[in-house]
Amino acid sequence: MITVENLTKRYGGLTAVDDISFEVRPGSVVGFLGPNGAGKSTAMRMMTGLTPPTSGRATLLGQTYRELHNPGRQVGVMLDASAQHPGRTGREVLRVAAVSIGVSKARVDEVLGLVGLTEEEAGRRVRNYSLGMRQRLGIAAALLGEPQVLILDEPANGLDPQGIHWMRGLLRRFADGGGTVLLSSHLLHEVQIVADDLVMIGRGRIVAMGSKEELLSRGGTTVRSTDDVRLAALLERADVPVTTIGSGGSGLVVDAEPGVVGKIAADERVVLLELRSGGSEGLEEMFLGLTAATSREGDAA
Numbered sequence: 552m553i554t555v556e557n558l559t560k561r562y563g564g565l566t567a568v569d570d571i572s573f574e575v576r577p578g579s580v581v582g583f584l585g586p587n588g589a590g591k592s593t594a595m596r597m598m599t600g601l602t603p604p605t606s607g608r609a610t611l612l613g614q615t616y617r618e619l620h621n622p623g624r625q626v627g628v629m630l631d632a633s634a635q636h637p638g639r640t641g642r643e644v645l646r647v648a649a650v651s652i653g654v655s656k657a658r659v660d661e662v663l664g665l666v667g668l669t670e671e672e673a674g675r676r677v678r679n680y681s682l683g684m685r686q687r688l689g690i691a692a693a694l695l696g697e698p699q700v701l702i703l704d705e706p707a708n709g710l711d712p713q714g715i716h717w718m719r720g721l722l723r724r725f726a727d728g729g730g731t732v733l734l735s736s737h738l739l740h741e742v743q744i745v746a747d748d749l750v751m752i753g754r755g756r757i758v759a760m761g762s763k764e765e766l767l768s769r770g771g772t773t774v775r776s777t778d779d780v781r782l783a784a785l786l787e788r789a790d791v792p793v794t795t796i797g798s799g800g801s802g803l804v805v806d807a808e809p810g811v812v813g814k815i816a817a818d819e820r821v822v823l824l825e826l827r828s829g830g831s832e833g834l835e836e837m838f839l840g841l842t843a844a845t846s847r848e849g850d851a852a
């Protein structure tokens with residue numbers, strides 16, 4: 552549904568997006584992650600025809616954005632929630648968009664309901680909206696044409712925890728209904744729950760990508776038991792490498808699947824207090840580690 556092939560953007564001497572390739576399958580949510588300045592927005596702008604690539608290409612439903620017959624009906628885009636006309640009411644913003652892409656007024660009310668903007672809020676001018684309300688309006692605009700694909704740049708920005716929870720539900724339902732979602736974030740935990748796959752970029756380059764489970768399991772397994780010293784010895788005996796022995800009861804990090812560790816513990820009657828995929832550091836640490844080395848902002852430090 553979304554195919555990105557060797558996409559590159561250079562601004563003078565700066566390579567903002569450096570030869571990235573990935574795919575987003577129908578029915579899935581892909582989190583596009585990277586620190587500030589990593590090149591996420593530039594990549595999304597190229598995907599949606601707003602910035603011409605220096606080389607490479609991106610297709611949506613088999614065509615470039617510019618080749619799409621009625622892009623507003625096929626691809627829902629939210630790149631900059633503050634770009635909406637400040638002097639119009641939320642409802643007016645959506646009505647104007649509805650006319651331009653050819654959808655009914657009734658659909659405007661439907662999407663307002665979907666994003667949880669009340670009658671009163673829809674009648675307020677956008678300049679008086681909070682950032683969270685602007686995000687909801689931006690998502691409403693993206694959903695307006697009943698698209699099959701959603702491309703959202705930092706949609707969780709400005710949403711409170713409840714709003715983030717709501718957005719996850721909305722995107723999950725959209726994907727479960729066969730839709731394709733690409734959403735960017737500079738915060739792993741915002742997308743970690745909802746995303747099926749993750750694409751992590753730093754300084755324009757892909758630094759890691761794969762299914763969430765795959766990326767999580769790269770960190771090994773964390774295990775905590777009532778007797779970690781004995782468990783470590785049992786694991787070593789079974790040729791399962793223990794990479795860390797935590798101090799103060801923080802457990803072990805083991806280079807094996809949780810199932811393997813659990814079985815050894817069960818066979819030897821060691822009581823487990825915790826058993827999970829990922830090292831003690833978790834995906835967040837891995838993300839920070841992967842991107843710290845490639846953060847442009849880090850250059851100044």
Ligand SMILES: Nc1ncnc2c1ncn2[C@@H]1O[C@H](COP(=O)(O)OP(=O)(O)OP(=O)(O)O)[C@@H](O)[C@H]1O
Pocket residue numbers: 562565567585586587588589590591592593594737847
């Ligand atoms: N029009 C432009 N001209 C020159 N440089 C640009 C332009 N647009 C983006 N850049 C640079 O390209 C790099 C990537 O920027 P981009 O906005 O794509 O990053 P991002 O990952 O979306 O970060 P953020 O979350 O901070 O927006 C940055 O160094 C930015 O300064």
